[in-house]
Amino acid sequence: MTVNDESKHGRLAKFLSATFYAFCSFLIIVINKSILTEYKFPSFMFLGIGQMAATIIILYAAKMNKTIHFQDFDRSIVGKIFPLPLLYVGNHVTGLGGTKKLSLPMFTVLRKFTILLTMIMESRILKKSFAPPLVCSVLAIVLGALIAASSDLSFNAEGYTFVLMNDVFTAASGVYTKKKLGMEGLGKYGVLFYNAFIIIIPTVLASAYTGDLQKALTYEGWLSFTFIFYFLLSCVMGFILMYSIILCSYYNTALTTTVVGAIKNAGVMYIGMFVGGDYIFSWPNFIGLNICISAGLVYSYITLSSAETNTKPAEEKITVHITENTLLKT
Numbered sequence: 001m002t003v004n005d006e007s008k009h010g011r012l013a014k015f016l017s018a019t020f021y022a023f024c025s026f027l028i029i030v031i032n033k034s035i036l037t038e039y040k041f042p043s044f045m046f047l048g049i050g051q052m053a054a055t056i057i058i059l060y061a062a063k064m065n066k067t068i069h070f071q072d073f074d075r076s077i078v079g080k081i082f083p084l085p086l087l088y089v090g091n092h093v094t095g096l097g098g099t100k101k102l103s104l105p106m107f108t109v110l111r112k113f114t115i116l117l118t119m120i121m122e123s124r125i126l127k128k129s130f131a132p133p134l135v136c137s138v139l140a141i142v143l144g145a146l147i148a149a150s151s152d153l154s155f156n157a158e159g160y161t162f163v164l165m166n167d168v169f170t171a172a173s174g175v176y177t178k179k180k181l182g183m184e185g186l187g188k189y190g191v192l193f194y195n196a197f198i199i200i201i202p203t204v205l206a207s208a209y210t211g212d213l214q215k216a217l218t219y220e221g222w223l224s225f226t227f228i229f230y231f232l233l234s235c236v237m238g239f240i241l242m243y244s245i246i247l248c249s250y251y252n253t254a255l256t257t258t259v260v261g262a263i264k265n266a267g268v269m270y271i272g273m274f275v276g277g278d279y280i281f282s283w284p285n286f287i288g289l290n291i292c293i294s295a296g297l298v299y300s301y302i303t304l305s306s307a308e309t310n311t312k313p314a315e316e317k318i319t320v321h322i323t324e325n326t327l328l329k330t
Contacts, residue, residue: 013251021248028237029107035234039227045093045207046216050231051238052196052203058239059193070190077194080186084176085199090169093203098163102156109145109292110163115299116142117171125175134302140295148288188246192239 035041062068071077098107116138122128177191186194207213221227 017244017248017251021244024237024241024244028234028241031230031234031237035227035230039221039224039230041216041221041227041231042219043207043212043216045203045210045212047231047234048089048093048238049200049203049207050235052200054235055192055196055239055242056200058236059189063189063193068189070187070193073194073197078198081191081194081198084173084191085195087169087173087176088195089199089203091166091173094162094166094169098159098166102159102163107159107163109148109289110160111167111170112141112145112292112296113164114167114170117167118174121171121175131302134299137295137299137302141292141299144288144290144292144295146288148285148292188243192242192246 032047035047036044041047059068059070063070098110102110119130119135119138123130204213207216
């Protein structure tokens, strides 16, 4: 294979992985919103447990068939992967809780704070610096989010709290995942598997203690084939989304993954006005949403231009930086 062929193959891999991530992120938001809002499923925590279980089953089966490889469990695993399991369950619970409590457009707007939080954490923890135009675009995103949120006629304090906590968990998860993926023996599959494996039992116990598990098991919708199909689809998509984020970051670097997430959110915002049935229109809210999305696209353009200008293909370093929630794909 010539150098030119390798370059074309690399560009194709970048495009396909980015498209795959955008599709998965958009699809799981719509599916989860349908389950929690239209079908009124009472337990977002149980839905998260289902996604964890699907991740464990799929990866373990692939490991047994020798399709993939990651380190077998031993005492060193907990130390290697901590605190990712805690951030993982925090991501799932707060993300699904916010999806249930808020309309899709407002959920998407408040998720924009993840970008600002990630920038702060990267600056403090990973000692990264950012160009002034990039910082200004991020601040514009936050300003648009504040304008939209201030006029939200369906204001829900619990929902806002869930999403803002989800922003913190997502940003921290991205920074620490970036560190953990380079550890020997784990890799992308090991990180996904042991995150779910370590946290699923405590999550089930917490769900049972709060009565959340009982509500889920006695839900009348289990008699509906359509609901069961959507529930299982959400569980599988939870795994696929996490894998697609890592795959996109692997081929494109963190900057392009952020670009894809921002562009995808534009589609989520507008379609969310018609899906879910809980969006209340007002001009300040609508204008704020559009400011937020416009600033997000400017941010995406700046990051992409910066990556193309400052990074040579032969010297490109592969990094992983997850800035979208397992449900958004945000």
